[in-house]
Amino acid sequence: ESLTENASVIHSDQTVLDATRILKANGPQGGRLQHLRVLDTLIASPDIVAADAYATTLFGLSPEQVPTVVAAARRGLGVMDLKQVRMV
Amino acid sequence: MKQSSWTYARRFSQSFCLAVFLWLFLQTEYRGIDQLPYPVSLLFRIDPLAALADFLAPGPFGWSLLWPALVVLLLTSLFGRFFCGWVCPLGATLDGLGKLVGRGRRAFSPGWRRVKYYLLIGLGAATLFGVQLLGLFDPLAIFLRSLTLAVYPAYNYGLNKVFDFFYANDLPLVSPVVKNSYPLFRDYLMAFHQPIFALGLFTFLIFLTIVLLERVEHRFWCKNLCPLGALLGLCSRYAILQRTPQRLCADCQACDSLCRAGAVRNAGLIRSECLLCMDCTGYCPEERVSFGLRHAAAHEPGIDLQRRGVLTAVASGIMIAPAVRIGPVTYEQNPYLIRPPGAVAEEEFLQRCVRCAECMKVCIGRTLQPALLEAGPVGLWTPLVVPRIGYCEYNCTLCGQVCPTGALAPLKLAEKQKNVIGLAVIKKDRCLPFAKGIECLVCEEHCPTGEKAIVMEEQDVLVDGQMRRLKLPRVVDKLCIGCGICETKCPVEGASAVRVINQGESRRKRTELLAGPYG
Numbered sequence: 066e067s068l069t070e071n072a073s074v075i076h077s078d079q080t081v082l083d084a085t086r087i088l089k090a091n092g093p094q095g096g097r098l099q100h101l102r103v104l105d106t107l108i109a110s111p112d113i114v115a116a117d118a119y120a121t122t123l124f125g126l127s128p129e130q131v132p133t134v135v136a137a138a139r140r141g142l143g144v145m146d147l148k149q150v151r152m153v
Numbered sequence: 154m155k156q157s158s159w160t161y162a163r164r165f166s167q168s169f170c171l172a173v174f175l176w177l178f179l180q181t182e183y184r185g186i187d188q189l190p191y192p193v194s195l196l197f198r199i200d201p202l203a204a205l206a207d208f209l210a211p212g213p214f215g216w217s218l219l220w221p222a223l224v225v226l227l228l229t230s231l232f233g234r235f236f237c238g239w240v241c242p243l244g245a246t247l248d249g250l251g252k253l254v255g256r257g258r259r260a261f262s263p264g265w266r267r268v269k270y271y272l273l274i275g276l277g278a279a280t281l282f283g284v285q286l287l288g289l290f291d292p293l294a295i296f297l298r299s300l301t302l303a304v305y306p307a308y309n310y311g312l313n314k315v316f317d318f319f320y321a322n323d324l325p326l327v328s329p330v331v332k333n334s335y336p337l338f339r340d341y342l343m344a345f346h347q348p349i350f351a352l353g354l355f356t357f358l359i360f361l362t363i364v365l366l367e368r369v370e371h372r373f374w375c376k377n378l379c380p381l382g383a384l385l386g387l388c389s390r391y392a393i394l395q396r397t398p399q400r401l402c403a404d405c406q407a408c409d410s411l412c413r414a415g416a417v418r419n420a421g422l423i424r425s426e427c428l429l430c431m432d433c434t435g436y437c438p439e440e441r442v443s444f445g446l447r448h449a450a451a452h453e454p455g456i457d458l459q460r461r462g463v464l465t466a467v468a469s470g471i472m473i474a475p476a477v478r479i480g481p482v483t484y485e486q487n488p489y490l491i492r493p494p495g496a497v498a499e500e501e502f503l504q505r506c507v508r509c510a511e512c513m514k515v516c517i518g519r520t521l522q523p524a525l526l527e528a529g530p531v532g533l534w535t536p537l538v539v540p541r542i543g544y545c546e547y548n549c550t551l552c553g554q555v556c557p558t559g560a561l562a563p564l565k566l567a568e569k570q571k572n573v574i575g576l577a578v579i580k581k582d583r584c585l586p587f588a589k590g591i592e593c594l595v596c597e598e599h600c601p602t603g604e605k606a607i608v609m610e611e612q613d614v615l616v617d618g619q620m621r622r623l624k625l626p627r628v629v630d631k632l633c634i635g636c637g638i639c640e641t642k643c644p645v646e647g648a649s650a651v652r653v654i655n656q657g658e659s660r661r662k663r664t665e666l667l668a669g670p671y672g
Contacts, residue, residue, distance in 0.1 A: 094638075097603040 082108035114143025157435035167245035197557035238428035278470025288508035303357035386425030483529035505560035508534035512552035519543030540637025547601035575635025583650035590616030596639035606632035
């Protein structure tokens with residue numbers, strides 16, 4: 066909820082999300098190389114919620130499973146339904 | 154006073170050695186390379202007292218680390234106390250600061266000369282019986298300790314204030330110069346972050362006392378108190394580097410008042426006291442004095458140690474051991490007594506550690522702090538892991554690399570990451586999820602072990618009359634190595650809600666319990 070409050074005060078025009086390497090367990094400190102996935106992916110979107118929503122799929126989750134994304138969408142900060150997002 | 158080229162050579166040697174040791178001191182820091190490239194603890198590898206501590210400690214002598222100390226002893230037996238006059242950084246500091254603090258010319262009672270021998274004999278006897286306190290009086294340890302714990306932190310603090318001032322107040326001409334010199338200081342001459350140490354003032358006062366003793370007598374410390382000087386003096390009894398004339402000349406007697414060591418007497422030169430400063434080759438009005446290689450004369454004056462004094466020193470030294478032994482076991486009395494990774498078992502650790510403070514200087518997590526009484530009455534200045542001040546960095550092995558006496562074994566990174574120095578314990582009366590029902594997972598996030606040693610477990614908890622689902626931290630004992638980052642980072646103000654105790658240390662022999670008299 067606090068994170069979404071931040072996002073509602075500080076508006077962003079463009080969100081860039083670096084998913085070159087992602088750590089899937091034991092983060093943020095002390096991760097092991099075996100938990101590292103190299104995806105070489107960059108996400109860029111004018112919609113901060115859509116960017117986050119897509120990022121959840123990289124972890125094998127759906128946007129609904131991540132409370133911050135749900136809360137942000139409820140507050141109208143962006144779109145979390147990936148079907149409504151145009152991928153380029 | 155006229156000075157000979159010998160005097161200039163000596164001063165150059167002193168300045169050069171001091172500069173080398175200061176440079177090595179500055180290199181005793183993480184500068185981007187995991188393995189330190191220089192022998193930064195050289196000062197203690199040439200230290201015969203450190204070698205003595207290592208020799209009398211259990212286990213084989215650390216030849217590979219301490220062979221230079223034996224070279225110093227060998228050279229001393231040939232040439233005399235050249236180390237005191239030409240190499241010792243504390244001696245150089247005293248010579249350098251003497252003019253500043255004022256120099257006493259009082260002829261002090263020669264009886265005081267014996268004190269350093271008694272100190273050496275007493276400390277040696279205590280070491281032989283298992284209580285090693287050489288480091289408390291080792292001049293090199295005093296020098297580096299004062300530098301690490303007091304002088305360097307103060308120097309960093311002052312410099313930062315200066316840079317801050319000229320950054321905040323733009324003074325023409327001065328500010329640009331100061332600003333442009335900042336990168337040089339930051340990269341080579343200052344610490345990465347401000348060093349913080351307990352006992353800084355205490356350590357400095359001792360250093361200050363030794364410096365101020367110059368007001369009583371030139372090189373008061375070296376002549377009367379220094380146990381290293383005593384050891385080198387004993388070795389130099391039969392040195393072949395000889396001064397001519399040996400005794401005071403009947404017509405002049407200048408050496409009687411001018412010799413800084415008071416080594417030239419009517420009966421001859423007291424070899425064990427001569428610091429080889431070579432000043433007499435300059436100030437002799439007749440230019441009679443010279444040094445050359447010759448065999449020692451049969452009857453040379455020495456310092457009469459007096460049997461009673463020697464026996465008293467030996468007896469007091471021996472008495473220290475049982476006096477310490479009848480105390481409680483320190484790590485049981487103080488569960489927060491945590492030693493750096495690679496530390497050998499506590500008893501051997503105290504026998505090996507010369508309190509040189511190299512490990513505290515190099516520690517990048519700022520966790521290593523000097524002990525006052527935390528490690529028992531004889532643990533003064535030994536390194537403690539104090540996690541509320543700083544933590545032991547998971548990917549760092551520096552303290553083991555710098556230890557000159559093997560009190561801390563040099564560990565490879567993989568070994569260090571398995572070396573248990575303690576165990577984190579969560580205090581449920583302080584921890585936010587337990588005590589207040591507030592969500593917090595800071596300790597879990599910081600835990601650096603590959604598989605987290607702190608895990609969060611969801612549980613229904615009654616908070617303010619309502620059931621709430623909360624994540625509660627739990628320490629996985631077999632994964633925790635006691636690095637203490639959780640205690641450092643715990644956001645609870647004051648006492649941390651997670652504290653590291655010394656349970657399950659790798660260095661403690663657990664088989665004792667099983668194989669002991671009751672097993």
